[in-house]
Amino acid sequence: MSFITSNKGKPLLVRDSYIYYVSKTTATVKYWKCEDRSCNVGVHTNTNDAFIKTVGIHSHLQSPEDIEVRTFKENIKRRVINETTAITKIYDEELARQQMSQTAAAIMPSSYEANSGLNRARRKMTPVLPTSYAFDIPAQYQVTINDVQFVLCDKTLHNKRLLLFGTDQQLTFLFSAKHIMMDGTFDTCPPYFDQVYTIHAIKHEKGYPCVIGLLCDRKARTYRELFRELKHHATRLKTTFNPNTITSDFEKALIKAVVDEFPQARHAGCYFHFTQALYRNIQKLGLSTAYRDTETTRMVCRKLMALPLLQLNDVKLAFEDLKDDSPIILRDLFNYFENFWMTDIPLHLWNVSDLQIRTNNNCEGWHNRFNTRVNKHHPNIWHFINCLKQEEVYFRHQVIQMRAGATGRPKTKRTNCVQRRITTLADHYSNDEINLGEYLEGLSIPCVMPRTMRQSCLDKIENICQVYQIIIADDQTRLLLARFRLWPLVFIPRTADMGDFLYVDEVIWNDPHSLLDTTNTTTTSRNSTIQYTLIRPYYGQNPTLSSFFIDLLQVKQQPTLEDYLPLLSNVTNKTKDYIWRCIDVITRLAFAQNSQKLVLDKCANWTFIPCLGTENKFYKYDDPLFYPHDMDIARLFTDTLLIVNPSGRSKVP
Known part of the structure; x- marks a missing residue:
């Protein structure tokens, strides 16, 4: 016996693959009735939902697939409401987690069909988005997941807003540290604020984020106000805030504020920022x-x-x-x-x-982690605070591990x-x-140029350009590269140290020629519309490369089944993701080109036939077949198995 929730949030009881709703409740018993209104079967439980008895015989068959789908939808909806993760990502993760029958997979709503309802559910739980810096913070956003006060400071400063987040536990941890680090980031800063500023306590050469601020500008007076607020909280907690060492970047306004507020501290600039400058x-x-x-x-x-x-x-x-x-x-x-x-x-x-410790890489590392979890640029304030709440849970977990003797990541x-x-x-x-x-x-001798992600990707592009000028001189090679879209596009910078290295097949371009223009081009990716950096600064004026790039983007001929089928003839040491991508492409092409027989003939002599077992692992053969991703894949490769005489089951090496 288990419980699920109806679309209206009411409890439903599941027993023997039948679903029941609450008909009435007394002081000692809950009376549940079969969800099929034409069926009179009922279940009795006590008020603690312990089973008592079943009354009657059902007049209809069970529907276990319906329960699978409802459970799947409930899990997604719960996560959509409680998390800030993208809905499509939640859908895919739950799809991979829940082992569904083929029938349930067939009747389950697709990600596109479920998206609008899930968006509505999320919006109901999200306050109205601010239209200026003057907005009220609802009570649920002022506390942590454990209902502990989280907003440390909320004040108007120079006709703008200053917000500080942290718990008393984080403050106490910060005030006890002899060494602190400070740094700002801009990519995840919500509208109407200038930067996200974090202060980390260093314990045992590991950084712990203790205070996260939304600052209205980068002026000395704002930094001074930040430090004074923390000193006020230190007094409230009957302690002091006087670190021995402070590590930061070389921002002049910050340097002045640190001298004013912490005259006895050793203020050290970040060595990485020095070499980077x-x-x-x-x-x-x-x-x-x-x-x-x-x-x-x-x-x-x-x-x-x-x-x-x-x-x-x-x-x-x-x-x-x-x-x-x-x-x-x-x-x-x-x-x-x-x-x-x-x-x-x-x-x-x-x-x-x-x-x-010569750098504030602890801060930079946390910023990268936080940027990944926020997963969007300049998120709204409510999404931002929800992500901070999750980080507060992570902080508590890290402190518990430290006190239990766990060590940080070892030095390389x-x-x-x-x-x-x-x-x-x-x-x-x-x-x-x-x-x-x-x-x-x-x-x-050890002081080489700082290798940021941006520079590393630009170096890759420079090297690849030199290689491509040689290999595209051959017409057959040129055609092959174009068909498979084997051309590196451009590094898309998010910050000085973060970004995306995208390839042609990952972007849908509105106008390929505009990439070689001199102005920024807005392109449409799979998830959103983003401003991308142009090709020209990286590929220069080379006419050969420019011509080939345009040819590639406009190529009509796509890879065929004859190109992809050999990729599955030997899967030794191939990853699951690689195999599934090949399966997916082969299946799409087979049905689009009405070439299922070609797949059957080619697969007959394979040493491996792609089947997914109940343990979510690839096997040579399995009965029954289980393809949770796509019914077309199940149909295509089920037919393939009919012409094979299985000699046993073996895992992919």
């Missing part, structure tokens, strides 16, 4: 080619990046020596470094020689190797075994 200026000054092709230029740039690793008292002398010996092509780079890093920013702020071999080298060089220098120039040169 230097790298951007190397690009901006047109030195990328010189860096790549000239070892002298490359070595000097790396020595500049290594300056923060020297002892503070040695930095100025090392910089002057490096400047005197640098090639003339780097004059503008040294002028930038001297004016900004040696003058505008205090040396102690970007010197990290005495720190064990490369990180440990670099640290050992830095320590060894420092020892050699302090023992006068090497001079300052040799010390800096040794430190510069």
Whole structure:
């Protein structure tokens, strides 16, 4: 006996594949009647829903498929209401999780059919979206999932809004930390706010997000107000907020606010932000080619990046020596470094020689995690708060694990190797075994250009372009590449370190020629309309590549069954996702081209026939067949099995 919920939210009892609704309730008994109004069978339970007896005999057959579908729909609806995950993703996850019969899969509403009703259910639980910064936060959004106060601060600041989120447990954890990190992100910031700002407590070299703020701007007065609010809460909790070390980026307004509010703290800038800023200026000054092709230029740039690793008292002398010996092509780079890093920013702020943790990668990692869970750009405020609530649960879980002795992610071999080298060089220098120039040169060797995701993808595109110029010279190869859409499109930046590397078959383009235009192009993807970066900055003016790209996007001939069928003839070491994609394409083409017999003939000699067993694993044969994804697939490959003499069942290697 189990229970499900009706479309109107009423409880329904399920027993022996029949469904019952509550007819009446007394002080001791609940009377349930069969959902089929022509049937008089009833079930009695006590008020705690314990079974007592069944009364009568049913006048109709059971419908277990209907129960499967209702359970599936109820699970989806519950998640849609309680989660912020995309509805289509919830649908697909529940479809994969629930082992449905073929009949249930056939009568179940498709994702498209269910979408509108599920959207209505979600909207009923979501307040009206704000149209300005002045809006009320409903009570359910002011507390955590456990009904603990979550909004720490909600005030108007300079005709704008300041919101801080966190629990007393998070605050207590933050105030007890000797080292904190701070960083902002913009991609997940809701409308009417300027940035999402997070403050992390560092314990055992691991970061824990404790306070998440929605700030109205990036001015010193706003940061000061943020810190003063936290100090106010520290007083309320009978403690203080005086960290020994603060790590952040090099934003001047923030630096000023930290000096004002935490004058005794050691404020250290993020070493990664330092090298990233230097790298951007190397690009901006047109030195990328010189860096790549000239070892002298490359070595000097790396020595500049290594300056923060020297002892503070040695930095100025090392910089002057490096400047005197640098090639003339780097004059503008040294002028930038001297004016900004040696003058505008205090040396102690970007010197990290005495720190064990030199970057705020803990913050960056959390931002990447949070961006993934929000799963949209500039979400509405209610979606944003719901995601924060889930992160608060994650925080509590992480703290429990830490207190139980769990350790964070171990450092990589490369990180440990670099640290050992830095320590060894420092020892050699302090023992006068090497001079300052040799010390800096040794430190510069691990200092390669920062490899952000964006730069990594751009490098891939550059390399692929060079390869394609060679291989598309052959007409047959060119046709094959076009048919299979084997052409990398472009890296789509979301932030400086995040983005998507899309391929042609993942995008539906309104106008292929517009990609080679000089203005931004709006394209339609599978999920939404997004502004994409153009091809031209990455593929340049190369007429061969441009011509081939347009040919590829407009190609009429698509891959055929003859192209795809060999892909399933040997599935050794292939992933489940790979196999299913091949099955799906073959099935679509077989029915679209009325070529089922061709599939039957080709599959007859295969060592593997794609069947999915009850354990959701691929087998050579299985009885009965179970294809939860698509009835066309079931029909096609069921027919295939009729011409095969199974000799046993074997798992795909």
